[in-house]
Structures are given as C-alpha cells and as structure tokens.
Amino acid sequence: MNVQLSSSGIGHGALTGTGKARPVDAATLGPAKSAPSGAARRHASAARRTEFAAQQEHVNRQVTYAQRSIVFIEQTLASLQELKAALSGSAGRGASASSNVQASLDRVQAQWQTRHGATGGALGPDLVFDDQGSARQSFRVHALTLEALQNERAEVLTVYPRGAGKPSVSLPIDGRYRSDHEWARRVDYALAASGINASVNEERELAFDTQESRWPELQQHLMIQGNGHRFPGGRPSRAQAEAIKPPIDPSAWQIGNAAERRQTLRSTVHALDHLQQVRESLDRMLAHAHSAIRPDRDVQTGEAAQIAATFDAMLEQTNDFQRFTTIGAALRGLNDYRVRSVIG
Numbered sequence: 001m002n003v004q005l006s007s008s009g010i011g012h013g014a015l016t017g018t019g020k021a022r023p024v025d026a027a028t029l030g031p032a033k034s035a036p037s038g039a040a041r042r043h044a045s046a047a048r049r050t051e052f053a054a055q056q057e058h059v060n061r062q063v064t065y066a067q068r069s070i071v072f073i074e075q076t077l078a079s080l081q082e083l084k085a086a087l088s089g090s091a092g093r094g095a096s097a098s099s100n101v102q103a104s105l106d107r108v109q110a111q112w113q114t115r116h117g118a119t120g121g122a123l124g125p126d127l128v129f130d131d132q133g134s135a136r137q138s139f140r141v142h143a144l145t146l147e148a149l150q151n152e153r154a155e156v157l158t159v160y161p162r163g164a165g166k167p168s169v170s171l172p173i174d175g176r177y178r179s180d181h182e183w184a185r186r187v188d189y190a191l192a193a194s195g196i197n198a199s200v201n202e203e204r205e206l207a208f209d210t211q212e213s214r215w216p217e218l219q220q221h222l223m224i225q226g227n228g229h230r231f232p233g234g235r236p237s238r239a240q241a242e243a244i245k246p247p248i249d250p251s252a253w254q255i256g257n258a259a260e261r262r263q264t265l266r267s268t269v270h271a272l273d274h275l276q277q278v279r280e281s282l283d284r285m286l287a288h289a290h291s292a293i294r295p296d297r298d299v300q301t302g303e304a305a306q307i308a309a310t311f312d313a314m315l316e317q318t319n320d321f322q323r324f325t326t327i328g329a330a331l332r333g334l335n336d337y338r339v340r341s342v343i344g
Helices: 038-088 094-113 179-196 212-220 258-293 301-315 320-331 336-343
Strands: 012-016 021-025 136-141 155-160 169-173 195-198 206-211 223-225 241-243
Touching: 038 094, 038 258, 094 258, 136 212, 155 179, 169 179, 169 195, 179 195, 206 212, 212 241
Parallel strands: none
Antiparallel strands: 012 021, 136 206, 136 241, 155 169, 155 223, 195 206
C-alpha cells in the first residue's frame, strides 16, 4: 500500500506515491515566519506582568478574607463549645448553673453580632463565603411570589429599591404560563440593574438577595407600583421584604425553661457542625490559594528568569520614586501566610 505524506511534515523533501523523495522549493514552503519584533515582545511581557499582578491581587484578597473568616469561626466555635458545656451541665443545678448558661449565651450572641465586621463582609448570614467581601442577604417579598407571577392578568410592576422618587426598574408580567425557573430568570434580569438577584430556592419559593450592606436600606425603602392586580396602582406602595431565616440565629435562642434549654442545646450542636463544615471548606480554599501563590516545581525556569529579569530592569530606572513604586507593588499584600508559603 502506498503512503503519501504532506510536505508540511518533511524538512527537505516530500515522499511521492512510490516512496521516493522529491525536492521542495521555497515557493512550496511559503514565506518564512519572522521573529516577533521588540515592541511585540515588550507588549507581551507587559501583558504577562499585568495578568500576574491581577492574579496575585485576587489571591491576596481571597486569602485575607478567608483568614478573617476563619478567625471569626474559631472564636465562635469556642463560645459555642462553652455554651454547650453550660447547657449540658445545667440540669438540676439551680440558679448558679442558670447564670452560667445565660452568660455563655450572651457571649455567643454578642460574638455572632460581629460576623459582618469581623469577616470584612465575606461571610454572609447564610454562611456563604464571598471572596470580594460582598456577602449577600436573602429575602422574600410578600405578594411577589411564583403563584402571583403565574396569574393570568398582565401587569407592569415598577420597583423602587430606594423609595419613591429614586431610580426604579420595570418588571413586565405578561400573564403567560412559564416554569418557575423561567420566571425567576425573567425577574432576575429585570432587577439586576438595581443590585437585586432572584432565584428559586430549595423550598421552591421565589427568593431574592442583595448585598448585606444594602439590606437595611432596601428593607426600609422598597416600594412597588402596579396596575391594581398584584400591587396597587396610582402611586408606589410599601413592599414588605422579609429576611429569610439563616441556618444559625443565636438571637432566637431561649433558655427560660427546660424545654427551651433543650432546644437551644440542639441548636448549639447544629451550629457547631455547620460552622465546622464552613471552616473545612475555607481550609480547602486556602490550600488551593497556597498552590497559586507557590507554583509547581516544574514551572519552566526560562519564564521565571524572564520575570526576574523584567523586575530587575524596572529597578534599573533612574527615577527613585519609580523604583520605590515597583518594590512597593511587589511587596503589597505580602503577609505572614505568604512568607510561610514561600519558605515552607
């Protein structure tokens, strides 16, 4: 059987159907590719530096928020363990034991109130971590439900997240039947410009969320104007927005009687398990960030040398301020975790 290979795979000739080589001229090979110009190389080098700096900035921010969240979780776990011990040992021990339980509960509640500030806004009420420090608050809006959206009456809702007279967004409802998830996508698209997201939660409800820092203002000022079907027409009316119950809520724990103490003990055990799971997920994320900070050993030394040479060339600038700026940018975000990652 004869085998024919294309000329692109042969350096100085090509095989014919009989297996004999024939010469390939310059026209067949086409024009030779020229090496990248100096400007192109500098542009590519600058692009790599920009990409590297952006990646490191993201990792630094992610690690910082994760570390702050872990510190908060560790402190809260310690307080919860103390409360659990106090509740477990309070049965039949009189006023002194009850006083210890109350003091422990007060510490847990006070500790929980610091969550947003202690984590820099990275750990939300639902304990979902956000590496941008923009944790979300989930809520529902009375009368704006999936059942209401499936109503056949068409209506255009005008939503005022910051109150009447402030910027608004329109939510058209055409009265057609759609699946729950399709309605949620349409609502999410309509409200996105106002910083509100919509989705179907695990309870098959239409749930909303916004940045936790914006939630108090939104809850107080949210208004909606309709055409008289789902919401009153004529002028905007106050919409009742209610925060969705978080998985851990120490403010609701009671210890007034034996039944309440048993329930609080169950809630404490649940909180310990849930926070430990969150802690483990953050540990895994830090391990991933560690690999990003400290690349694999088999990274090509040529690229590493090029980065080092570029940095050295930047330091050769005669302007002392520029030299200081270069060093400062390289050291920005260098914390004890990153030092241990490099020398460990």
